[in-house]
Amino acid sequence: RAKAAGGNNVLLFNTDMQDELTKSSELQRDMNQSIADQDFVIHLQPKLNRDKQIIGAEALVRWEHPTKGLVGPYDFIALAEESNLIIAIGYQVLQRACEQLERWQAEPASAHLTIAVNLSAKQIWQSYFVEEFIAVTEQYNINRENLIVEVTESVLIQDLNDATTKLSQLKEFGVTISLDDFGTGYSSMSYLRSLPIDELKIDHSFVKDINHDAQAYLVVKSIIDLARNFNLKIVAEGVEEEAQFSMLNEYNVDTYQGFFFSKPISESAFIEVLKENQRAYPLPPRKQHQQVL
Numbered sequence: 001r002a003k004a005a006g007g008n009n010v011l012l013f014n015t016d017m018q019d020e021l022t023k024s025s026e027l028q029r030d031m032n033q034s035i036a037d038q039d040f041v042i043h044l045q046p047k048l049n050r051d052k053q054i055i056g057a058e059a060l061v062r063w064e065h066p067t068k069g070l071v072g073p074y075d076f077i078a079l080a081e082e083s084n085l086i087i088a089i090g091y092q093v094l095q096r097a098c099e100q101l102e103r104w105q106a107e108p109a110s111a112h113l114t115i116a117v118n119l120s121a122k123q124i125w126q127s128y129f130v131e132e133f134i135a136v137t138e139q140y141n142i143n144r145e146n147l148i149v150e151v152t153e154s155v156l157i158q159d160l161n162d163a164t165t166k167l168s169q170l171k172e173f174g175v176t177i178s179l180d181d182f183g184t185g186y187s188s189m190s191y192l193r194s195l196p197i198d199e200l201k202i203d204h205s206f207v208k209d210i211n212h213d214a215q216a217y218l219v220v221k222s223i224i225d226l227a228r229n230f231n232l233k234i235v236a237e238g239v240e241e242e243a244q245f246s247m248l249n250e251y252n253v254d255t256y257q258g259f260f261f262s263k264p265i266s267e268s269a270f271i272e273v274l275k276e277n278q279r280a281y282p283l284p285p286r287k288q289h290q291q292v293l
């Protein structure tokens, strides 16, 4: 091809670039096959309340690649977004999450748990996104009140009206809307004012430094105040140390997620962690989604 197009074009591709292209088209081919084979699974990262009781989990996608083993999102989400395959993968994640809810809701000890799925902008921009999302959830015997969707500001910036309409419709169906990675994007008051958001997740990059960086601490404190004024529930993500948990707890952050408690784990590992957690903190968890009206 390069030859036919003229000798000069050869210079446009060095070997590294050619390798990258070959690698990404191979990966894309594998991805297509894996979508057909349902090789996309979820791992669960526990979310805790202020009393350190597990109240739910975030579902994080993992690719069970036929030869490479378990591949994490940082190694394939960008390509999945570029190729639009994230749309099909996203529906697989939603299916796995609904199956998980169905199993949890069948047992009294886990019936109260929530599950959160991450949505890509590409999914939301689809014309029939809401209809398809609802259709998927209706295939399962679940209480949709326990389903959370996480969206980032990038989803919203392109077409705020479209995002607002669609997320409002999901919310009417009982789904909770969470704004992920808050503070890293084009955080704007207009989002908070117009979007039907229930919950705000403080990005881990701010949480990381709260104990030794006055600026990071001020950012977190401002985000918390902002969220309170908009009656939003606050989740801190990327909590790695007990000291960070304590500090955020002093500011009444509602929910905690991070390595200080657990990394994302398989379903069976999650059940064990839940049992242990319920032994350690035996009181029934406070009711979820208590909106501070």
Ligand code: C2E
Pocket: 045, 059, 060, 061, 072, 073, 074, 077, 086, 090, 093, 117, 118, 119, 120, 150, 180, 181, 204, 237, 238, 239, 240, 257, 258, 259, 260, 263, 264
């Ligand atoms: P996210 O939604 O912000 O998810 C949190 C990420 O932070 C997860 O990485 C999690 O493992 C990691 N994390 C959790 N606790 C800690 C901590 O204490 N310290 C640090 N340093 N990291 C922590 P993961 O699983 O690799 O996912 C990365 C990103 O990929 C997610 O960020 C999300 O944006 C995206 N992603 C994951 N699953 C899906 C999915 O199903 N669909 C879409 N569209 N994106 C997804």
Ligand code: MG
Pocket: 058, 118, 150, 180
């Ligand atoms: Mg997330």
Ligand code: MG
Pocket: 180, 181, 201, 203, 237
């Ligand atoms: Mg996040």
Ligand code: MG
Pocket: 181, 203, 204, 237
């Ligand atoms: Mg993040």
